[in-house]
Amino acid sequence: MTPVLAGLFVFAMRVTDMSLDTLRMLFVMRGRRLLAGALGTVQAAVFILAVGAALRGPLNFWTVAGYATGFGAGVIVGMIAEERLALGHIMFRVYSLAGGTAIAQALREAGYAVTEFVAHGRDGRITVVNSVVARKDTQAVQSVIEHIDPQAFVTVDEVRPLRHGYFGQA
Numbered sequence: 056m057t058p059v060l061a062g063l064f065v066f067a068m069r070v071t072d073m074s075l076d077t078l079r080m081l082f083v084m085r086g087r088r089l090l091a092g093a094l095g096t097v098q099a100a101v102f103i104l105a106v107g108a109a110l111r112g113p114l115n116f117w118t119v120a121g122y123a124t125g126f127g128a129g130v131i132v133g134m135i136a137e138e139r140l141a142l143g144h145i146m147f148r149v150y151s152l153a154g155g156t157a158i159a160q161a162l163r164e165a166g167y168a169v170t171e172f173v174a175h176g177r178d179g180r181i182t183v184v185n186s187v188v189a190r191k192d193t194q195a196v197q198s199v200i201e202h203i204d205p206q207a208f209v210t211v212d213e214v215r216p217l218r219h220g221y222f223g224q225a
Contacts, residue, residue, distance in 0.1 A: 061108060062117025066125040068105035072098055073129020074136060081137050086215060141191040144214040147200070148185055150174075154204030155182020161199050162186055187214050 056064070075098035082091040105125070109118045149158055159171040162184070170185045188196050193211075200207055 058115045058117040061111070061115075062121035064121070065105055065109045065118050066121035066128075068101055068108065069122055069125025070129040070132055072101040072105050073126050074133035075101065077130050077133025078137055081133075082142075084213075085143050087142070141189070141193070143190050144187050145190050145193060146185060146187050146212045146214045147196055148183065148210045148212070149200055149204075149207050150176065150209075151182050151184065151204045151207040152176075152178060152180075154207065155184050158182075158200055158203045158207065159184045161203060162196065165195070165199060167192070167196065 075094050079091050079094040079098060082094065105122065109122045149155065151158060155171060159169045159182070162169045167186050167188055172183055174181050174183045186196065197209075200209055
């Protein structure tokens with residue numbers, strides 16, 4: 056195999072390896088044991104192929120460059136793949152001076168579980184709206200909030216439901 060082809064092979068193996076590694080770690084953090092284990096098995100085999108190809112014969116620029124750039128590209132590809140899979144739940148926290156109750160009502164009408172309460176912020180009385188939604192519904196929930204109160208302060212956190220509760224079926 057020519058050095059350039061070897062570098063391209065190592066790059067492709069490293070992109071695959073790191074994409075799987077990134078997905079595996081995200082699934083570990085979400086408690087998806089079997090999926091994380093299966094990905095880890097495949098990832099280990101791909102890693103051995105990548106390292107074996109990179110270390111076959113004397114090191115050259117192409118295999119080292121393929122290994123290093125494949126690592127970075129693989130992390131990015133893994134993150135994009137995980138975003139597209141959109142597994143799990145997120146918690147929207149909406150802080151609104153004027154539209155909190157309307158946001159809560161609109162989200163309820165759309166089938167999402169919502170908890171709202173009154174709080175006191177820097178500018179006085181505000182409504183805080185909490186809603187745990189499937190990650191695949193992120194854009195829809197953002198659109199509802201933006202439509203009703205474009206000035207609302209919104210945060211999002213990763214959620215791992217522990218037990219009980221209603222998550223809605225939007």
